[in-house]
Amino acid sequence: MICSSVSGFESILSQKRPVKILTRLLETGKIPHAFIFTGMEGVGKRLTALTFAMAVNCEGHGEDPLGNSRMGSDPIRSSKDTPCGRCRSCNKIKAGSHPDVLTVAPEGSMIKIQQIRNLIRTLTLKPYEARVRVVIISQSHTLNPAAGNALLKILEEPPDRTLLILTAPQTGDILPTIVSRCRPIRFNPLSREHIKLLLEKNANLDEGKADVLSTMASGSFSRALTRSRANWIHRRQWLLSSVCFDRPDQMQALSVRTLLAFSEKLAVNKDTATASLEILAVWLRDLIVWRYRPRSIVNQDLKNEIQSASEKKPVAQLYKMIEIVLQAERDIRTNMNLRLCLDMMMLNLSEV
Ligand SMILES: [Zn+2]
Incomplete structure (x- = not known):
């Protein structure tokens, strides 16, 4: 999710x-x-991780009068369960510029050994300013x-004042020895209403x-956002009008040449092709x-055309x-x- 939207758990x-x-x-x-x-992409795992990082480092709550500590004996003083969103630490995390809030992400298709070696080197040093890195x-x-x-070596001997948050679609694809050293928290897919709210707020889309x-x-909010940026609406328009999906009775009259020219354009990219087939299946x-x-x-904004x-x-x-469309989708997969x-x-x- 978008870092600029990090504020509190609410x-x-x-x-x-x-x-x-x-x-x-x-x-x-x-x-x-x-x-x-764990959970599918675009359901708020990263946003939650950043919010949690803000909460454990928030300077807006002052000393904990009870002297409670977090993470064993570490002197963590914040006494509230949600970040203020305004202090120096919260602002740095929101801006993505906090030196002790680090992200390791795949380079290309995987996270490589050198990236973890670099991380190990960083973790041998004390955090610059965070209570909890x-x-x-x-x-x-x-x-x-x-x-x-x-x-796994890091997880076996966790460095002081350091919290690791792994994200993944599911635990099944990760070494069981890693999973067993982490507290699992499952994230569910977002509701349609919440994705709609987020789209209206973050992508300036009209309600339809x-x-x-x-x-x-x-x-998945990120899927919806990617589609809104990829001009999904225009693509749908092109798909429906170029070979008569919007006038299905006329498809039989199209020449083989027209039909194959359309499939040639669809076949440029596998991901775009499968996304296009989904649009067509939902339309039908x-x-x-x-x-x-x-x-x-589903296509609430095209009621007249659908009718x-x-x-x-x-x-x-x-x-x-x-x-036929679903069979093509299965064959492509x-x-x-x-x-x-x-x-x-x-x-x-x-x-047909
Ligand atoms: Zn704060």
């Missing part, structure tokens, strides 16, 4: 359980040396085996577009849903079209030739 939408666990730990002072935050190991499932073993993108995001589904529960369509297109094909044929899958899809669709 800004972490839809993640009540993780926030409850973390604020409870802050209250009791029983903070482990390492966490592993926080190291976020982002996408820790991409640690290569050597890097994983090096990280935010509605569609939040429904298509499968619980909407054409069926419109007849029974119009309020449940008009929905009348142009019998439901059975629309089902058949969806099945099993690494069949991308261009071939898309050519076959278009030719089959034109015969």
